[in-house]
Amino acid sequence: MIRFHLKKLIADKEFAEKRRVTIAEISEATGINRMTLSKLINHPGHSTVTDNLDKLCKYFDCPVEELITYVKE
Template identity: 60%
Template sequence: MAKKEFAEDRRITIGEVASAAGIHRMTLSKMINQRGYNTSTENLSRLCAYFNCQVEELVEYVPEKVPEGQGPSE
């Protein structure tokens, strides 16, 4: 979002992104604020189209921390 704001030299609201991408504002808010929120590939595709980017620019895999001694055995 920051890249698009910089490129267009203006503020972009969550409501504007939601409306332009065809995603409910509440869904977009959950995607942004809830760690581990499970969204659909359709929503990711719509955001990629809106931001003209690849999916890896929108999401990042962050593995869960497993308490020591509780991970898979080697």
């Protein structure tokens, strides 16, 4: 299963920028639907297209390895 680390990346960004980062803000900045972001955060194993991975990596300025990991079931 692929595990997303969006909660950690959001928390790290909030700490670094000393402000709250919302799903709506991420959605607006990336063009990814808010519901899709919510599912990636709250539903383990939710799938998405690689274009969204690219957008999230750009937004968080991170390599894909910080965004997702493979967890053997």
